[in-house]
Amino acid sequence: MNAAPSDPLAREQAHLAASRAALRAMREDVESLDIRDVTTNWVNAQVLQGQIDERIKALADLSHTPLFFGRLDFLHAPGADQAEGAEVQKGSAATSAQGRGRETGGQFYIGRRHVHDADGDPMVIDWRAPVSQPFYRASKKDPQDVGLRRRFGYTGGDLTAYEDEHLTDATEAEQVSKLLQEEIERPRVGPMRDIVATIQPEQDEIVRGGLGGSVCVQGGPGTGKTAVGLHRVAYLLYAHRERLARTGTLVIGPNRSFLHYIEQVLPALGELEVRQATVADLVAHVEVRGTDEPDAAVVKGDARMAEVLRRALRSHVTMPQEAIVVVRGSRRWRVPVYEFEEIVRELLARDMRYGAAREALPQRLAHAVLVQMERSGEAPDDRVQDAVARNAAVKAAVKAVWPQVDPARLVLRLLGDAEFLAEHAEGLLSEAEQKAVLWAKAPRTPKSAKWSAADAVLIDEAADLVARTHSLGHVVLDEAQDLSPMQYRAVGRRCTTGSVTVLGDLAQGTTPWATPSWGEALAHLGKSDAVVEELTAGFRVPREVIAYASRLLPAIAPGLAEVSSVREAPGSLSVRHVDDLDAAALAACAESLRQEGSIGLIAADHRVPALAAALAAAGVTYLAPGEETTPDTRLTLVPASLAKGLEYDYVVLDEPAAVVAAEPDERTGLRRLYVALTRAVSGLTVLHSAPLPEVLRSAPLPEVLAGGDRP
């Protein structure tokens, strides 16, 4: 064996090479498994082979993804429970080479996955293992027994740098990590990437929160809410894999392009099994072909609709008018009206789903018959009870008293039949509200109806009243501020037995029903006990840009704290008054394209066709949101309504006044503008030919405003 190189970087590179070799050996071990001896059953063999293929995939060594990104040298050996079988070395060469002369307790390389050598000793520890936690949380104030924390920098797949912190050395100054700054500013090409190497302490607390508790994270733009939510799923799947494999996990995002943007993060962390969906996907009982006027959508999304639906559904149950007569052989058995009614009332009083109660009713009636049989000296068994429950007279009685209800037909009737609606909305919805939701012309069948997105949510509520919705183990709800109360309920019933991570920013609420407070949202979700956490450190947007965007805060979300950016980027903001918007947008895009990374041209939705034409005429290729940027096509033309949650290295924002004016009211318009102003990582160019919105103009100037005109 070669002697360990004396240069610390070379030694780390050697450990990387050895870890890669170990990973390769792990993969080869799995590849060489011969399952013919293990199973002769074809189906079992297929399943086993599938699992092996997954495992081989999970053990792939991605050349551009660092196998480890950090190292921890503990002062004392961590307990066995912490170590995940980690190698605990006495006075490792690397640490003693620091010349610090302490007794060391173990050295751990932290990476995306666990890698062990031929003896089973770990070369790399999974970032989610307990022993990795101090990598994210330890500080000079609380070193957590860590003597040295080392972060590694990579260029391509090569380990090229490292950064050390001696946490117990009082003389060493605390400093902002250069590697963190570089990681954030690394140009963006392709979809969102993971942040596993640089999760911050306050983020890590949320990521590693227990599975039992629900959590709600309020955080301004770019504070890492989405990143935190996705890493939390990966962590929970590690810590509770078996349980969550059974119960399932789900990530909910606002639209397809957003989901497309985030969909690679979990696979990159080795998690392939997580479903990602929009709320619309969850409630897709019918085809959505219609839209609502805002006032109708607000009423349809209001939680009072749940009670209207409940009443309307229960109105289908009618009290029996006649006794049931069951003929068996030569005998006739009667369930008198009063007893039948008692059974129906008792089922209504129970907290049962409509459908479950309907299924229970024949058995209850049969039971009443059985009691009579016993009284008259017969000894019927369970089979007799089943037979009575299936008796034609019982079936007919149940059908008349407790009919089957189709959820879509129920909603169809409520929205199409003014009298029916009035009857069940009485005391809940005003006349004007009822009028707002009623169809001008009622469709005849659910198939011919032009259902809106809000209608689909009503149908989902009705479906849950009829039969319980399946609940998952954990749900992450991103951009949660925009949901209506009825949408929160739809999400809440998918995690009644599990927990939820709610992520959002009240200042970015752009729907007419956006939630005014997290307390309200959580109540609708059925998770009032969730802890509300706040993230205030901003990673995406540089200080100058966030200061400019934050001028809007008093108007859009008074009381919310301004994001405090971790990055200074002088010259990152330029605000220009221009005469020809299209030409200026082309020029600004060309300017940004000279830099590395992605560019987003954001404009009011109605401005998009004109800008598209201008780009096409100039021969500039561009993408729509959700399409993947490539080194050749780095420009995306983004309608302001789809900008939420996305980010670009450089943003050109076209005509703020048009973005504001496109919304039904000023506050929503300014919130939309706030979203658009906070998408840039490295530079924002604002172009306007109309005057800027008053709040953006009149606020005091931030201290640093370099590049371009002053606003």
Ligand SMILES: Nc1ncnc2c1ncn2[C@@H]1O[C@H](COP(=O)(O)OP(=O)(O)OP(=O)(O)O)[C@@H](O)[C@H]1O
């Ligand atoms: N700890 C971190 N290390 C490196 N990058 C980070 C970290 N936290 C967040 N980021 C980066 O900051 C950017 C913003 O993160 P993210 O999209 O999760 O923010 P958000 O709070 O969801 O924003 P928005 O409110 O705009 O949707 C992303 O590029 C993300 O990778």
